[in-house]
Amino acid sequence: MKIHHDFSSFKEVKNPVLTIGTFDGVHLGHQALLSRMKELALEVNGETVVLTFSPHPRTILFPEDHGIQLLSDTNEKRQFLYDCGVDHLIEFPFTMEFAKKSAFEYVRDLLVVGMNVHTVIVGYDHRFGRNREGNFQKLLEYADMFQFQVEEIPAQLINESEVSSTKIRNAISVGKVEFAKEATGRNYLLSGTVVHGKGNGKKIGFPTANIKISDPLKLIPANGVYVVETNINGINYRGAMNIGTRPTFEFNGQRSLEVHVIGFHNSLYEQPLQVEFIRKLRDEQNFGSIDALKEQLAKDIANAIR
DSSP states (O other): EEEEEESSOTTTSEEEEEEEETTTTTOOHHHHHHHHHHHHHHHHTTEEEEEESSSSSSHHHHHTHHHHHHOOOEEEEEEEHHTTSSSEEEEEEEOOHHHHHHHHHHHIIIIIITTTEEEEEEETTOOOOOGBBBBBHHHHHHHHHOEEEEEEEOOHHHHHHHHHHHHHHHHHHHHHHHHHHHHHOOOOEEEEEEEOOHHHHHHHHOOOOEEESSSSOOOOOOSSSEEEEETTTTTEEEEEEEEEOTTTTSSSSOOOOEEEEEOOSOOOOOOOEEEEEEEEEEEEOOOOOOHHHHHHHHHHHHHHHH
């Protein structure tokens, strides 16, 4: 998959078959749309293209109150789209100036002049242009004017998957991480870098890797202890991950993400690490003593292995 940030590297793309959206999480509804796009591209001997925007439009339009909680950061989304067989991904810069483009200017400048699009395929509720003024009817008018094809994915096809980004966010926010796999076909991911913590886990015999998330807008599951998996140097490891404020040790309320990688004993400091969530084991709690905490951690690890 080729990644573009403008149209200068896009000139040689043959018969672009395009879809547009944020594709956060690339869930089963998105996958249905991408599958149809691939079918159309084969019919016209074309190449598949996803047009998305960076940064997320809401962070530009509502910088003080965007409320964004992402299901996938940039690199994760790239990988998911690659896995779906997308040929080209355009991460077009979203600015206030761009946001002022009318629906007509949007189609003319991006789809026609920028891409010379052959076919545009959109979801049943797709909107575009200034103040979201463009809809499918307008897209049909512009398609006739500029001589490209348009197809709308009906609501039934999208809704057959019975998932949405909102449903997934709601589930993860309360710790129901299993729903992410049902809705996307893969485990929910957190990607970040291992940073130095206070070493409390190591002191009590359960060393943990403290993770700093790559994208601060990424949705973090509810506080608690989770069964996770990670891949280090090509080897898969099971782990027990705590998300929360470490109440047994301190009461500053600062949230942390720590994973005990079962059977791994080398240093991970400053290395990238990605964890996949399998299920939640329990809520975070304040134990009466360090010994009580150690006893529970041993049970958590045994449960994670089981």
